[in-house]
Amino acid sequence: MKVLVAVKRVVDYNVKVRVKSDNTGVDITNVKMSMNPFDEIAIEEAVRLKEKGVVTEIIAVSAGVTQCQETLRTAMAIGADRAILVETSEELQPLAVAKLLKALIDKEQPGLIILGKQAIDDDCNQTGQMLAALAELPQATFASKIEVADGKARVTREIDGGLETISVSLPAVITADLRLNEPRYVTLPNIMKAKKKPLEVIKPEDLGVDVSPRIKTLKVCEPPKRSAGIKVADVAALVDKLKNEAKVI
Amino acid sequence: MTSLVIAEHDNASLKAATLNTVTAALQCGAEVHVLVVGANAAAAAAAAAQVAGVTKVLHADGEPFAHALAENITAQILTVAQNYSHIVFPATASGKNIAPRVAAKLDVGQISDVTQVISPDTFERPIYAGNAMATVQSGDAIKVITVRTTGFDAAPASGGSASIEALSAVAASDKTTFVGSEIAKNDRPELTAAKVIVSGGRALGSSEKFAEIMTPLADKLGAALGASRAAVDAGYAPNDWQVGQTGKIVAPQLYIAAGISGAIQHLAGMKDSKVIVAINKDPEAPIFSVADYGLEADLFVAIPELVAKL
Numbered sequence: 001m002k003v004l005v006a007v008k009r010v011v012d013y014n015v016k017v018r019v020k021s022d023n024t025g026v027d028i029t030n031v032k033m034s035m036n037p038f039d040e041i042a043i044e045e046a047v048r049l050k051e052k053g054v055v056t057e058i059i060a061v062s063a064g065v066t067q068c069q070e071t072l073r074t075a076m077a078i079g080a081d082r083a084i085l086v087e088t089s090e091e092l093q094p095l096a097v098a099k100l101l102k103a104l105i106d107k108e109q110p111g112l113i114i115l116g117k118q119a120i121d122d123d124c125n126q127t128g129q130m131l132a133a134l135a136e137l138p139q140a141t142f143a144s145k146i147e148v149a150d151g152k153a154r155v156t157r158e159i160d161g162g163l164e165t166i167s168v169s170l171p172a173v174i175t176a177d178l179r180l181n182e183p184r185y186v187t188l189p190n191i192m193k194a195k196k197k198p199l200e201v202i203k204p205e206d207l208g209v210d211v212s213p214r215i216k217t218l219k220v221c222e223p224p225k226r227s228a229g230i231k232v233a234d235v236a237a238l239v240d241k242l243k244n245e246a247k248v249i
Numbered sequence: 250m251t252s253l254v255i256a257e258h259d260n261a262s263l264k265a266a267t268l269n270t271v272t273a274a275l276q277c278g279a280e281v282h283v284l285v286v287g288a289n290a291a292a293a294a295a296a297a298a299q300v301a302g303v304t305k306v307l308h309a310d311g312e313p314f315a316h317a318l319a320e321n322i323t324a325q326i327l328t329v330a331q332n333y334s335h336i337v338f339p340a341t342a343s344g345k346n347i348a349p350r351v352a353a354k355l356d357v358g359q360i361s362d363v364t365q366v367i368s369p370d371t372f373e374r375p376i377y378a379g380n381a382m383a384t385v386q387s388g389d390a391i392k393v394i395t396v397r398t399t400g401f402d403a404a405p406a407s408g409g410s411a412s413i414e415a416l417s418a419v420a421a422s423d424k425t426t427f428v429g430s431e432i433a434k435n436d437r438p439e440l441t442a443a444k445v446i447v448s449g450g451r452a453l454g455s456s457e458k459f460a461e462i463m464t465p466l467a468d469k470l471g472a473a474l475g476a477s478r479a480a481v482d483a484g485y486a487p488n489d490w491q492v493g494q495t496g497k498i499v500a501p502q503l504y505i506a507a508g509i510s511g512a513i514q515h516l517a518g519m520k521d522s523k524v525i526v527a528i529n530k531d532p533e534a535p536i537f538s539v540a541d542y543g544l545e546a547d548l549f550v551a552i553p554e555l556v557a558k559l
Contacts, residue, residue, distance in 0.1 A: 016513060017377045026381050038495075094349065095358050118495060122376050124361050129319065129349035138424035139319055141346050144488065154428065158488045159342040160441075160497075165428040166318065172424075178478065178495060179488060214358035218371065218384045226520055229541035235554040238526065238544050246524045246541065248445075248503040249470065249559065 001111035001148075001170075002057045003046045005080065006101055007039040009064060009071040010121040023219040035071045038116025040078070041176040044183040045146060046114055047079030054148045057081050059108060063092055063100050069199060076194035077186040083199045088211060090204075094122075096211035098130035103207035105135050110171060112153065117142050117175040128175035138168035142177040250278035250369060252335035254303075255326065256285045257343055258293035265442040266339035268300060268403035273396040274337040275302050275404070276366035282307060282333070283411070286325045288315035294413050301408035311418030316430075317343055320422035323350045328419060330355060333391065334369070340395035340498075341441075348395050357389035362498075364400035378494040378517035398441060399500035399521055433487055440473045440490065445503045448475035448492055448519070451483060452508025452530070452548060459485040462549065463507065465556045475499065475519075477509045493518035507548045511536025528552065 011017055012032040020027050035043075049055040060075035062068040063086040072083035086100050105113065118125035132139035140146075140155035144163065147154045148170070156165045158177045168174075204211045232238045242249045252274040257264040267283070274281045282305040283297040294308035307329060313321040326347070330336060336351060338344030340362045352359035364382070365373035371386045372394060440446065447467045453459040459480065467474050476486035478493055492499055494517040504522035509515060511527070511534055519525070520539050527540035528548050537543040544551060 011377070013514070017380050019381050026377060093358055095353060095356075098353060120378065120494070123378065123494065124359075125345050126349035126352070126359050126361060129346065130353035130359075132319075133323065133350040133353035138422065139346075139350065140425075141319070142342065159430075160489060162430060162432040162487065162489055164316075164430040166316075167426045167428050169424045179482065214387065214389055215360060216386045216388065218386055220376070220381050220383045223375065223379055223382050226525075226539045228538045229525075229543065231537070231543045231545060235544065235546070235551055235558055238542055239555065239558045241542050242503070242524070242526070246503075248524050 001055050003055045003112045004059045004110040005042050005046050006115045007060055007062050007071050007075050008036040008119045009033050009068045010036045010119055013037055013120055019220055019222050023221055025220050035074050036116050036119045038176050040183045041180050042114040042116050043075050043078045044181050063097050065089055072199055073194050076197045077190045082197055085201045087201050088204050090211050091213050093213050094124050094126035094130055097127050098134055099209045101131045102134040103209055113173045115175050117177050128173050132173035138172045140168050141175040143174050144177050144179045250334045251280040252277045252337055253333040254283045255338045256283050256297050257339050260287045260290040261292045263293055263296045266341050266398045269398035269401040270337055270339045270396050271300055271404040272401040277335045277369050280304050286314050286322050288312055298411040298413050299407045299409050301405040303409045303411045306411050306413045307416050308413055309416040309418045313421030316427035318425050319346045319350050320425050322347050324419040326351050327354055335392045338395045340397050344395045348393055352393035355391055357391050357393055360394045363394050363396045378514055397498055399498055438473045440497050443473035443501050445470045445472035446475045446499055446501045447472045447505045449480055449507050450477040450509030451479035453485055456485045462552050466552055469556050469559050477515050506536050509536055510534045
């Protein structure tokens with residue numbers, strides 16, 4: 001079975017972004033970029049399924065600027081077999097990415113599609129669900145455990161109040177939550193090997209997809225600042241402040 | 250311009266998040282309808298009809314909706330979606346699961362985690378874990394949005410007298426089946442609706458210590474229990490207690506963070522709390538930069554003392 005995994009290049013999770021002074025967006029020049037952490041978990045899960053013999057081939061896909069090739073090389077260093085970049089400098093929104101992935105599903109016919117549940121830049125949490133809808137596939141979002149057997153995936157999902165297990169027939173779209181696995185560190189030999197793996201670059205037009213944005217960003221601002229309060233000396237002082245100053249207890 | 254709120258409920262009653270979502274929907278347009286999709290959910294539909302500001306409740310009932318599977322709920326929403334200018338979900342696990350599916354079927358963009366309705370087509374939402382706020386405008390005919398419940402007051406649960414209209418239920422998808430769930434039962438308030446939250450971090454060291462130290466404080470304050478990602482990853486607390494960028498977004502009257510250093514991802518989930526208390530041994534912990542009251546102390550000493558003094 002083939003598995004397709006989507007990966008996004010985002011500002012590294014350790015970077016505290018700054019809003020541009022003209023309020024048009026956040027400043028990402030000379031900022032460290034990495035693979036979206038949830039997508040790293042998605043790739044790791046695909047590699048584990050391959051190690052178990054469930055999956056035969058892992059295709060990593062990304063959409064965006066030329067530099068996304070680095071993200072795809074990382075995916076291949078973790079264990080993806082080949083990669084496809086849909087290259088465009090257009091701002092890509094989840095619906096557009098879902099349409100690109102849908103076109104690639106039609107072409108590649110994977111038995112399973114895994115994505116991260118959310119990208120940590122736009123925090124949308126949409127692409128997997130949209131892809132499932134467009135491809136008429138069942139979805140299992142926020143996965144913390146995946147077992148594949150007999151043409152089905154049994155997926156444990158993180159929901160409000162606890163966990164839920166559903167069974168989806170394959171092909172299906174699964175989105176990875178934090179606790180699905182802990183991604184391995186990429187080793188130097190695997191980074192070298194990844195450089196030799198095939199990476200195909202195509203354009204949205206090749207897939208016949210219109211990626212123009214539906215949602216316009218009018219401005220981006222700093223959030224209201226919360227200023228630090230005071231340090232209290234001991235528990236008694238804390239109780240006094242909560243009771244008499246903040247009046248919250 | 251009529252908005253449709255997708256109710257979150259347990260068939261017997263509405264979840265609190267639905268009330269905040271109604272408030273957001275009222276800001277999008279003059280009229281608000283509520284869709285209750287459930288199994289034996291007449292009581293939830295009746296409750297929705299009582300919510301102030303709601304003029305009509307649509308109620309679809311059937312076995313396929315017993316477990317709120319995204320495929321079935323989406324199909325039901327699509328039977329009426331074209332009648333509405335806005336389809337509004339709470340940004341809960343369930344809302345986030347379903348809203349993008351509905352949007353894609355309608356070939357429209359979706360706007361997640363709306364914190365403010367600026368005009369019927371313009372919304373404010375956080376990006377980069379709340380380190381920036383984006384104002385976005387939708388050009389689509391139907392706006393599909395999820396709203397962050399902490400950004401909107403709850404609509405009064407009574408005072409309304411909406412009519413209830415039954416919809417015929419769609420057929421179930423055969424591609425997805427519900428297997429089971431492990432939902433923790435407790436008497437504590439829901440994390441996202443609690444007035445007081447006590448939250449523990451990795452410093453607690455074990456699930457036993459987490460329970461031993463944090464539970465008495467929560468009991469004393471009638472609080473919900475929360476946790477940092479580090480504490481959840483380490484297995485000290487269940488996953489649905491996680492407060493932060495990818496966990497629960499909370500804004501209680503009082504948030505007590507014990508042994509939580511305050512990574513930006515955690516702060517994203519709680520910095521809108523009214524009063525924040527941080528208890529931490531490390532004077533440099535970033536949590537102190539957002540805390541109204543900081544106590545530099547060993548939580549294993551300070552928390553029991555706090556319980557005793559309250």
